[in-house]
Amino acid sequence: QKEVEQNSGPLSVPEGAIASLNCTYSDRGSQSFFWYRQYSGKSPELIMFIYSNGDKEDGRFTAQLNKASQYVSLLIRDSQPSDSATYLCAVNPYEDYGGSQGNLIFGKGTKLSVKP
């Protein structure tokens, strides 16, 4: 059973701080990793994707990938109250017979609360 694990939180940070969100995955063959933000009652919104080991920065967001440790993280700098949401980690699974699959496996999400 391919799994994506996240701490459910809530993670509470003060406004202006760095929020650090973590995710581990079970499928060693996975190649593509995504972070989505989901506000209550809304659909997942893609905020970052990363395919290679290392860091990828986009504005206030940095995704970090370590395939050897099967670990992907998201850092949010200068956190704002509007960043308060559930952050979903998602992974494309890999099948020996078919390679990387198109479907996404999601974690349960980490609820982030940014306090003014």
Add this chain to the structure above:
Amino acid sequence: EPEVTQTPSHQVTQMGQEVILRCVPISNHLYFYWYRQILGQKVEFLVSFYNNEISEKSEIFDDQFSVERPDGSNFTLKIRSTKLEDSAMYFCASSQFRTYEQYFGPGTRLTVT
């Protein structure tokens, strides 16, 4: 900015009835997906569709479910005989290529009574 659209936003139906959920993927995308999210639970994959056929499906996607691309823009999910446990948010998503980033529509909230 192009986006995925879905209709209706909310569908209420009685158990045993058929429902069709509609989606318009982003126009230059080739891969289309349906996911569902039961209230308070994780997003779950149902099915992916490419080149007018199903490319992957999950265990949830049984004979009660079907997908279709009836024309060049719409992508539909049909549930033949709805059950109470089908109540969920259903999200359509699309991507340009198979393992590329997927963009989600706003969802259809399905309530089965």
